[in-house]
Amino acid sequence: MIQSMTGFGKHVIQLPSKKITIELKSLNSKSLDINARIPQAYREKELELRKMIADNLVRGKVDFGLYVEITGEETTAEVNQGVVKNYMSQLAKIAEGDDIKLLELALRMPDTLKTDKNDIDEEEYKSIVSAMKEALSNIVEFRNEEGEVLEKDFVERIQNLNRLLEEVKTMDPERLGSVRERLERAVADLKVELDANRFEQELIYYLEKYDITEEKVRLANHLKYFETTLNSKESNGKKLGFISQEIGREINTIGSKANYAPMQQLVVQMKDELEKIKEQMLNVL
Known part of the structure; x- marks a missing residue:
């Protein structure tokens, strides 16, 4: 039985205040090459998640994404007001527009949001691990097909x-x-x-x-x-x-x-x- 290095796996979990999505895509490669996109708040768990991928996929160019969508009132990010005002001031000098337009442009620039680092909730991380296992199961099935x-x-x-x-x-x-x-x-x-x-x-x-x-x-x-x-x-x-x-x-x-x-x-x-x-x-x- 042979297995392809091309595959796709995805799993979504809904928590009380957020929706977490795990996505895995793989293409052919001579070795295992993992490109991870993880929110800053979950960086401390990156090595563990990478090991899970390595144990299951062995070889291939793998794009791994962990996406978090806040669905409740909880948020860990705040607008960095000083940075936004500075961007708006600079943009006003080089482009015409009202304050709303300048604000929209400024918010697209880097460092406009600041995040307070909090410890990852253990129950939440267990849910992420479970979602990762499902996504890995999906991509392995895809590779087998x-x-x-x-x-x-x-x-x-x-x-x-x-x-x-x-x-x-x-x-x-x-x-x-x-x-x-x-x-x-x-x-x-x-x-x-x-x-x-x-x-x-x-x-x-x-x-x-x-x-x-x-x-x-x-x-x-x-x-x-x-x-x-x-x-x-x-x-x-x-x-x-x-x-x-x-x-x-x-x-x-x-x-x-x-x-x-x-x-x-x-x-x-x-x-x-x-x-x-x-x-x-x-x-x-």
Whole structure:
């Protein structure tokens, strides 16, 4: 089973005087990269919340947001009157407008609100942790669903590669015969007398350099290993990536040894299928 690094999870809790929303978005990344947006009042709990994310998501570029909306009369913020008046004074010098308009502009500027730091209520934090667990559960489910789509695509691509490999195996005797025929014709065109036994030995040596038996065996093994890893219980994106590199190495070697246009066409198709696998592999956990 594989898991995608793309996901989204959200959970909202309603407390007596405020609504708290937890949002998680993730994209592909080589490592775990968490970008957190948390109100200042909750900063002391940031490391704990980050650890919860790391334990569940493992890898990916994660945007984490904790949003608080006051729905009751409670508020911890006050207007910083001195700062607002200073902004209004400066704005009046560079732009025309009534006091209401200047006030609207000033309130959008930094540091216009001051917040008294209070200890986080334990019951409230328990609710936040519960909401985080729900959001994480949602994003993991999303990642699993995306992973199922990726897995179906990988299975199809591997089947196509196996089919193309069988065509290569079927074509190989014909390819060697064609290569041998071209060499014999080239020597005949030289119109020189050669020792038949020596020529046959050199010909065999030359054809051995074009032999792809080992490459065919290794490629078949790599394709089988890819399928086995794909069906494992854990998502092994990095391991599948390494196997893909080995698959590519064997395909490239077959292409360089082919020396036969029909087989090289099959190699091009194999490279196309592998490239599609590699593109999708970037998103696998």
